[in-house]
Amino acid sequence: MELGKTSYVILGMLRKGPKSGYEIKAKADVSTRFFWAISYGQIYPELKRLEQAGLIEGQADAGSGRQRRVFSITPLGVQALRDWLTSPGELHSELRHEGVLRFFFAEALDHEERVELLHAIRAKHERLREELSAIRPAAESDEPLALLTLETGIAYQEFFVDLCDRLERRLAEIQTESTVRGS
Amino acid sequence: MELGKTSYVILGMLRKGPKSGYEIKAKADVSTRFFWAISYGQIYPELKRLEQAGLIEGQADAGSGRQRRVFSITPLGVQALRDWLTSPGELHSELRHEGVLRFFFAEALDHEERVELLHAIRAKHERLREELSAIRPAAESDEPLALLTLETGIAYQEFFVDLCDRLERRLAEIQTESTVRGS
DNA sequence: GCTCACATGTAATCCGTTACATGATTCT
DNA sequence: AGAATCATGTAACGGATTACATGTGAGC
DSSP states (O other): OOOOHHHHHHHHHHHTSOBOHHHHHHHHHTTGGGTSOOOHHHHHHHHHHHHHTTSEEEEEOOSSSSOOEEEEEOHHHHHHHHHHHHOOSOOOEEEEEHHHHHHHTGGGSOHHHHHHHHHHHHHHHHHHHHHHHHHHHHHTTSOHHHHHHHHHHHHHHHHHHHHHHHHHHHHHHHHHHHHHHTO | OOOOHHHHHHHHHHHTSOBOHHHHHHHHHTTGGGTSOOOHHHHHHHHHHHHHTTSEEEEEOOSSSSOOEEEEEOHHHHHHHHHHHHOOSOOOEEEEEHHHHHHHTGGGSOHHHHHHHHHHHHHHHHHHHHHHHHHHHHHTTSOHHHHHHHHHHHHHHHHHHHHHHHHHHHHHHHHHHHHHHTO
């Protein structure tokens, strides 16, 4: 069976312990979401596929009062996860960033509007940074790599915040130049 | 008509001057690709749509020997571009980064394998940084914002290169701790 | 003459989101 | 009693990639 990256998100989450589809989503929303998002529309069908392939096993949850299926990873699943983690070849990575895209085309704007754009981008990343910082205390008891990844996420948001500040200064220089020369 | 971000990439490119679909792709491949990629499969159908909507105009190219259609942006198209550039609301941004994803799940690996993973991620971003640096000289004569955006791209790749170095050091600390304690 | 870059397009497919539908349990 | 959260799923849709098909012009 062909496994997509999403399958590995699920396998990886289950390797940390048995979980329901709902729990997988909840955990992903405070961790992998920031560099690999997944949705219910993928999770439930994929759980079915992975079970059929023998990589995970589901069982009706007796313990909790709720009616839910909890999935555990099988040795076969652990092997599939490990194989992916160590497989050579292209590490897929892509970014879709409307803010930078707009900035690239901002020659069509005037100075004021460009600055506003940078402020909007900055605000967005600051919000994300705070969101991640809020998660941090809960992650401190976690596995060390999960915490390192979270810190990476925070640093990533900070990169963009600092970037906006830098770009605003550069923009001011450009503006002064053209004003002095009189355009 | 509904315009997606891809439409604005095309409008933005045409605002810098008339171009064929092929040229739009070529320009995008050395600029917007790094934060908003587009493919031929989107470009040609979209050119048709934009022309029907009156946002661009195509004309058979007489000048060059080749048979191609060159598109120009119309005043309506410029307005649509400006409207998008200044529109408030969510700035879409998403990242899909297999390297960080793997690192998050690297608890399933041993120390050696984790370091190898970081090296692979680092190598990838270093390659991208060099790719962008190679483009730079050609962009120096360009519009200042295009150059600033390119520099942003270079800084972005550098962020990941530095990140890998930092993570490798952190990994070494973790490894030493657990070795000393004897696990 | 051959190869490479220029040039345009479409169809199949994949991946993922969104919206919807449904219902149980826990908390206030 | 009512709201919020837990919980599972599917169908429609949208966006984008890939592979394929086809042909021309320029330079070696």
